[in-house]
Amino acid sequence: MKIWIKNGRVLNPATKTDEILDILTEDSYIKQIGKELSSDQTADADQIIDASGCYVMPGLIDMHVHLRDPGLTYKETMETGTKAAAMGGFTTILAMANTSPVIDDAEKLSAVYEHAESCSPIQVLQAASVTKGMKGKELTDAAELKKAGAPALSEDGKTVMDASLFRKALYQAASLDMPVLDHCEDASLKGKGALNQGAVSKRLNVEGITNAVEDIIIARDILLAKETGARLHICHCSTEDSMKIIRAAKQDGLSVTAEVCPHHFTLTDEDIIPGNSNYKMAPPLRSRKDVNALIEGLKDGTIDVISSDHAPHAAHEKTSDIASAAFGIVGLETSVSLTISELVRPGYLTPLQMAEKMSWNPAKILGIEKGNLAVGKDADITIIDPEAEYVIDSETFASMGRNTPFHGRKVCGKVMYTICGGEICKRVR
Numbered sequence: 304m305k306i307w308i309k310n311g312r313v314l315n316p317a318t319k320t321d322e323i324l325d326i327l328t329e330d331s332y333i334k335q336i337g338k339e340l341s342s343d344q345t346a347d348a349d350q351i352i353d354a355s356g357c358y359v360m361p362g363l364i365d366m367h368v369h370l371r372d373p374g375l376t377y378k379e380t381m382e383t384g385t386k387a388a389a390m391g392g393f394t395t396i397l398a399m400a401n402t403s404p405v406i407d408d409a410e411k412l413s414a415v416y417e418h419a420e421s422c423s424p425i426q427v428l429q430a431a432s433v434t435k436g437m438k439g440k441e442l443t444d445a446a447e448l449k450k451a452g453a454p455a456l457s458e459d460g461k462t463v464m465d466a467s468l469f470r471k472a473l474y475q476a477a478s479l480d481m482p483v484l485d486h487c488e489d490a491s492l493k494g495k496g497a498l499n500q501g502a503v504s505k506r507l508n509v510e511g512i513t514n515a516v517e518d519i520i521i522a523r524d525i526l527l528a529k530e531t532g533a534r535l536h537i538c539h540c541s542t543e544d545s546m547k548i549i550r551a552a553k554q555d556g557l558s559v560t561a562e563v564c565p566h567h568f569t570l571t572d573e574d575i576i577p578g579n580s581n582y583k584m585a586p587p588l589r590s591r592k593d594v595n596a597l598i599e600g601l602k603d604g605t606i607d608v609i610s611s612d613h614a615p616h617a618a619h620e621k622t623s624d625i626a627s628a629a630f631g632i633v634g635l636e637t638s639v640s641l642t643i644s645e646l647v648r649p650g651y652l653t654p655l656q657m658a659e660k661m662s663w664n665p666a667k668i669l670g671i672e673k674g675n676l677a678v679g680k681d682a683d684i685t686i687i688d689p690e691a692e693y694v695i696d697s698e699t700f701a702s703m704g705r706n707t708p709f710h711g712r713k714v715c716g717k718v719m720y721t722i723c724g725g726e727i728c729k730r731v732r
């Protein structure tokens with residue numbers, strides 16, 4: 304199979320390329336990149352894609368996804384989750400370990416890889432938990448898990464509250480050069496909190512979650528990363544002070560990276576519609592001041608990654624009682640359009656910076672040979688029409704999850720093609 308992608312705006316952060324170029328793929332690799340490839344180079348192309356007016360990015364990588372498979376397949380399955388990823392423009396995703404059972408040994412990890420092999424149109428990577436069963440008591444065998452193919456360790460969904468145990472985990476991770484993806488919420492301070500603490504949580508009469516719930520663990524774990532030399536990646540940042548703490552850590556030369564999710568740079572707690580638990584996620588939607596700080600962090604490089612934290616739940620877990628509803632929203636199929644609408648269009652990020660945060664930086668953090676549009680590399684390519692406007696309709700999602708606060712929102716920027724390993728796994732035109 305040969306695909307000739309013509310006249311697209313090729314955005315390759317690895318080489319800082321932002322230019323109108325042609326790309327030719329052959330089988331699963333990139334064969335040629337250049338200005339107006341000659342007719343003898345392209346004569347036998349099986350597919351010609353006119354990418355005029357479109358961004359052509361290295362295949363997007365979402366390093367924070369909940370696939371819910373094994374065990375929670377009433378929320379999402381390997382099939383539906385990876386299809387949703389392809390629809391959203393992602394050619395690689397990292398699945399979190401908080402499934403049932405938790406992915407905490409090599410056997411369970413290998414089973415996920417086998418399952419993905421049998422049905423996924425895109426590449427699935429699986430994170431392994433930090434502690435057995437995510438119980439926070441006993442560490443997993445990180446060396447064995449790395450050997451079985453886990454690119455990262457993560458207790459996402461929870462914080463390892465025992466600082467001494469977490470420090471041990473960081474020492475192990477450092478010796479194996481595995482990044483640790485850190486969910487930062489102090490369980491004792493969070494209590495039964497459901498929404499950001501403030502006027503809105505008071506008005507809705509639900510318990511609040513303060514910024515310190517998040518910031519204290521971010522600070523703790525950055526200090527532990529300093530002590531242990533581990534590579535620490537802070538998941539789903541939502542607060543103003545998290546930006547200050549991470550910025551300072553980077554200035555100190557620590558191996559700290561961080562991500563923000565589209566809902567946290569798009570919405571504030573003032574947007575919450577009473578009785579609609581699709582506005583409930585961990586960490587919660589914060590204040591305008593926090594959102595502005597996140598955008599500043601995205602602009603100045605404090606934030607390396609945009610990830611979705613795709614967290615599908617069934618309708619019965621997202622009922623109108625916000626206090627008791629599950630935390631989390633789906634995101635794979637809305638990340639690109641929200642990033643373009645909220646960050647690229649207003650000029651906060653250039654399209655090249657978007658590609659960096661949605662492909663090249665996640666690849667570097669996970670230590671995979673992806674995110675770079677170069678001859679000889681995997682033909683993982685995402686083609687986006689940045690001008691296409693549409694209304695988000697959760698009924699059309701490939702994901703089983705309908706839990707999004709963005710249903711009915713008008714957005715700009717549409718994934719036209721997702722090409723993974725030289726195969727087209729999404730096409731709009």
Ligand SMILES: NC(=O)N[C@@H](CC(=O)O)C(=O)O
Binds near residue numbers: 460461486583630631
């Ligand atoms: N973000 C969420 O609100 N929920 C996630 C867990 C997590 O990412 O912490 C989930 O697994 O449902």
Ligand SMILES: [Zn+2]
Binds near residue numbers: 459461487538539585
């Ligand atoms: Zn989390």
Ligand SMILES: [Zn+2]
Binds near residue numbers: 367368399460612614
């Ligand atoms: Zn998560």
